[in-house]
Amino acid sequence: MKYKIQIFIYILIIWMLVILKPSYISKLFSSKKSESKSKDVALLMLPQHGNLGDQAITLAELKFIKEIFSNITTIYNIDNFGKYIHNNTLILLHGGGNIGWIYSYEEENRRKIIQLYPNNNIVILPQTIYFEKKNEEQQRITSQIYSNHSKLTIITRDKISLNIAKNIFKKNNILISPDLVTYLDDLIDENDNKRKGALFLLRRDGEKSLDMNTENQFISLIKKSYNYCEVSDTNNISLKIHNINESKKYVTNILKNISQNEIIITDRLHGMIFSVITRTSCIVIKSYNHKISSSYEWFKYLDYIKFLNSNDINEFSNLINYFKNKKTDNIYKKIHFQKYYNILKQTLNNL
Numbered sequence: 001m002k003y004k005i006q007i008f009i010y011i012l013i014i015w016m017l018v019i020l021k022p023s024y025i026s027k028l029f030s031s032k033k034s035e036s037k038s039k040d041v042a043l044l045m046l047p048q049h050g051n052l053g054d055q056a057i058t059l060a061e062l063k064f065i066k067e068i069f070s071n072i073t074t075i076y077n078i079d080n081f082g083k084y085i086h087n088n089t090l091i092l093l094h095g096g097g098n099i100g101w102i103y104s105y106e107e108e109n110r111r112k113i114i115q116l117y118p119n120n121n122i123v124i125l126p127q128t129i130y131f132e133k134k135n136e137e138q139q140r141i142t143s144q145i146y147s148n149h150s151k152l153t154i155i156t157r158d159k160i161s162l163n164i165a166k167n168i169f170k171k172n173n174i175l176i177s178p179d180l181v182t183y184l185d186d187l188i189d190e191n192d193n194k195r196k197g198a199l200f201l202l203r204r205d206g207e208k209s210l211d212m213n214t215e216n217q218f219i220s221l222i223k224k225s226y227n228y229c230e231v232s233d234t235n236n237i238s239l240k241i242h243n244i245n246e247s248k249k250y251v252t253n254i255l256k257n258i259s260q261n262e263i264i265i266t267d268r269l270h271g272m273i274f275s276v277i278t279r280t281s282c283i284v285i286k287s288y289n290h291k292i293s294s295s296y297e298w299f300k301y302l303d304y305i306k307f308l309n310s311n312d313i314n315e316f317s318n319l320i321n322y323f324k325n326k327k328t329d330n331i332y333k334k335i336h337f338q339k340y341y342n343i344l345k346q347t348l349n350n351l
Contacts, residue, residue, distance in 0.1 A: 052234045097128035306322065
């Protein structure tokens with residue numbers, strides 16, 4: 001019986017060698033194939049400025065993309081990227097909140113890249129889209145340039161931006177995903193036992209909607225309820241980022257800072273998202289456009305993230321009381337958005 005089994009095995013091996021393709025045999029006996037592909041991928045328009053929200057997006061994008069592809073070129077210098085782009089390069093454009101004309105420098109560079117590479121697959125990673133009425137002509141130009149690229153995919157990061165994209169980029173592939181910073185939920189280990197005080201993370205630029213008088217009243221109310229209060233921002237205008245290690249250093253530092261506070265009050269989108277991923281109580285103040293209010297829809301199921309519908313002092317006071325008297329019942333885990341991540345990964349895989 002033993003010899004019959006051996007003879008059967010020999011015959012089976014000979015059959016495989018003669019009948020089956022060598023490539024199939026190689027796959028059959030090889031070790032488990034790595035999930036990452038060797039496709040040529042370039043991530044462009046990476047920011048060097050000190051907006052730590054944008055730096056966190058960079059970290060999240062690389063973490064996300066490296067789970068799909070093994071060969072990624074990261075490009076900061078927008079004036080010297082041509083040598084890295086080949087006919088088969090998959091071009092990924094940094095996400096954020098700058099499809100529009102408020103940040104014209106970014107929009108012009110994105111147009112330039114899209115026009116320079118009409119035959120490459122290009123993906124704009126999760127973005128907010130917002131054109132002011134006075135910039136309708138710029139919207140028309142952007143619409144024409146994007147729509148003329150047959151291999152352009154646009155990922156939006158909120159439902160309002162999704163509807164805008166479907167309306168003005170009718171020839172492009174349009175998808176939706178949460179801001180990819182939600183993918184960084186394991187960057188630090190937060191420790192609830194060390195939390196104390198309150199932290200304001202407030203804009204100091206053109207997107208600010210909170211007037212100084214109301215801001216001062218908010219700060220006064222917080223100081224009555226918390227024995228420690230700091231006012232800061234997620235943007236350090238003096239900071240210059242040169243590489244991904246620096247991005248990780250500064251983003252990790254701000255996440256640790258946030259995780260040591262009892263409550264965050266912010267009008268920054270990433271002030272909210274940093275609070276989400278560090279499981280920190282947060283009062284979110286509306287911005288002048290839909291960037292925050294629409295993105296908040298992703299997180300409203302979390303009882304420790306609350307949106308301030310108006311700059312009303314009484315409503316703000318009520319939220320302070322809510323957080324002082326409530327223990328968090330649920331926490332964020334990125335698996336909550338897994339279906340969106342899967343769609344995005346599948347889209348990138350298929351290009």
